[in-house]
Amino acid sequence: MVADYLSDYDLRVTGAADGSSMREAIARDVVDLVLLDLKLSSEDGMTLARELRESSNVPIIILTGRKDDVDRIMGLELGADDYLTKPFNLRELLARIRAILRRTQAHPVAVAESREPQAFRFGVWELDLRSRRLTSNGGERVELTHAEFALLAAFLGAPERILSREQLLELSRGNDENVFDRSIDVQILRLRRKIEADPSRPKLIRTERGVGYFFNAQVEAVG
Numbered sequence: 001m002v003a004d005y006l007s008d009y010d011l012r013v014t015g016a017a018d019g020s021s022m023r024e025a026i027a028r029d030v031v032d033l034v035l036l037d038l039k040l041s042s043e044d045g046m047t048l049a050r051e052l053r054e055s056s057n058v059p060i061i062i063l064t065g066r067k068d069d070v071d072r073i074m075g076l077e078l079g080a081d082d083y084l085t086k087p088f089n090l091r092e093l094l095a096r097i098r099a100i101l102r103r104t105q106a107h108p109v110a111v112a113e114s115r116e117p118q119a120f121r122f123g124v125w126e127l128d129l130r131s132r133r134l135t136s137n138g139g140e141r142v143e144l145t146h147a148e149f150a151l152l153a154a155f156l157g158a159p160e161r162i163l164s165r166e167q168l169l170e171l172s173r174g175n176d177e178n179v180f181d182r183s184i185d186v187q188i189l190r191l192r193r194k195i196e197a198d199p200s201r202p203k204l205i206r207t208e209r210g211v212g213y214f215f216n217a218q219v220e221a222v223g
Helices: 004-007 019-026 045-055 069-077 092-102 107-114 148-158 166-170 183-195
Strands: 034-037 060-064 082-085 119-122 125-126 133-137 207-208 212-215 221-222
Touching: 019 045, 034 045, 045 060, 045 221, 082 092, 092 166, 119 148, 125 148, 148 166, 148 183, 148 212, 166 183, 166 212, 183 207
Parallel strands: 034 060, 060 082
Antiparallel strands: 119 125, 119 221, 125 133, 207 212
C-alpha cells in the first residue's frame, strides 16, 4: 500500500521483504532513501538500521508500531533521519520523505566539490572547471553560456542520479533569482544540442518522466 501510494507521487519505489532483498536492491539501484519498518518477521530492524548507517550515508526513515520512546531514541542514535509511529498518515509520510530528499539532494555534488576537482571527463568530453571550457578529445571546443556550464557541472557532480527540476534550478542558477523552473527544460535542450550525438535521441542527459533528469554516463573527476 505504501509503495503504491508513493509511486503515484512520482517516486520510484522498490519493495524489500527482508534484509537480503534490501541489500540486493541497494547493490542494484541508486537508492536515495530507505523507509525501514522495524517489525520484520525474520530480522531485527534496528540491526539493519545499524548496518545501513555503517555502510552508507543513505537517509533512513524508521517506522514502528511501538508508541514509547525506546525505539525512537535508539533509531535516532543509530543515525536515522526521521521516525514515524504506526498508524500514520500517508500524506505526512510523503511530506517527510520530500523534506529529507530536499535536505540531502545536493550531497553528491558536495562530495565532488569537497575533492576539489579541476575538471570532469565523460565520454569524449572534458569540462575544465577553472576555465569553464568544454573540449572533446579531438580538440573541438564548445562554447557554453554561464547557465549551460552551471547545469552541466551540476549533472557531472551527480552522475547517474535523478535530479528534479527544483534541484537543478537550485544547483545551477547561482545568484540569479530570475531563473524559473521551466527554463531548466530549455537549458537542457540547448545543452543536448551541444554534447549529444543525436539531440533528438539523447543518451547522456536522460529524462525520467514525471521526476526530472539524470546524467547517463560514467564521470571521472580530474584534479
